[in-house]
Amino acid sequence: MTYDIPRPTGGDIVELILDDHRLFEDLLRECRRDDRDRAAAREALAELLVAHAEAEEAEVYPKLHSKRAITAHEEEHGEEEHAEITEALLAFVEATGTDTQKYEDALEKLAKVVNHHSCEEELTILNPARDEVSDSVRHDVGVAWATMRNTLLENGCASRDQVAALLRKAEKEGAIPPPAVRERQEAIEEDAKKRADALAEDA
Numbered sequence: 510m511t512y513d514i515p516r517p518t519g520g521d522i523v524e525l526i527l528d529d530h531r532l533f534e535d536l537l538r539e540c541r542r543d544d545r546d547r548a549a550a551r552e553a554l555a556e557l558l559v560a561h562a563e564a565e566e567a568e569v570y571p572k573l574h575s576k577r578a579i580t581a582h583e584e585e586h587g588e589e590e591h592a593e594i595t596e597a598l599l600a601f602v603e604a605t606g607t608d609t610q611k612y613e614d615a616l617e618k619l620a621k622v623v624n625h626h627s628c629e630e631e632l633t634i635l636n637p638a639r640d641e642v643s644d645s646v647r648h649d650v651g652v653a654w655a656t657m658r659n660t661l662l663e664n665g666c667a668s669r670d671q672v673a674a675l676l677r678k679a680e681k682e683g684a685i686p687p688p689a690v691r692e693r694q695e696a697i698e699e700d701a702k703k704r705a706d707a708l709a710e711d712a
């Protein structure tokens with residue numbers, strides 16, 4: 510079984526992005542189901558996540574910034590969240606097999622960062638784009654974004670090596686802290702969670 514990812518060639522960029530966000534959710538669910546071809550669903554999700562985000566960074570965020578619909582900080586924050594998705598995606602595509610605890614843990618982590626980013630992007634980037642950017646610009650950006658997204662999908666953009674290279678690039682650009690810092694962050698978060706759980710138990 511293969512998943513056909515729709516490839517619109519234009520439209521209002523806000524609606525195009527919302528359609529992809531819905532598709533992320535559908536594919537995450539396909540990856541969770543155990544009566545599906547999880548490997549095919551995982552591959553489709555990976556390709557779509559990378560193509561979508563790369564095209565946003567190249568064609569959408571800079572344009573919205575130049576039109577003053579979003580700030581430099583919001584643009585940067587969007588890129589940082591894409592880097593977090595890349596990190597979680599790499600762990601997901603690296604999970605060998607699709608019926609292991611490792612696969613399911615990586616999937617749960619990926620779903621968390623993807624949902625967080627869709628939510629924040631819809632609230633702080635797409636809403637102002639809809640309110641403050643003209644219809645014709647939204648359609649121009651829609652064509653530019655769709656063209657790049659579809660080319661990336663056509664050529665393949667989310668092999669293990671490609672995702673690893675994207676993560677290294679994000680580290681170099683400072684969109685995500687270096688691995689040693691991320692490890693420490695994770696240890697601190699785990700410790701905090703344990704202590705919070707212990708508090709709840711004692712209450």
Ligand SMILES: [Fe+2]
Binds near residue numbers: 530561627
């Ligand atoms: Fe998005």
Ligand SMILES: [Fe+2]
Binds near residue numbers: 565626
């Ligand atoms: Fe995004």
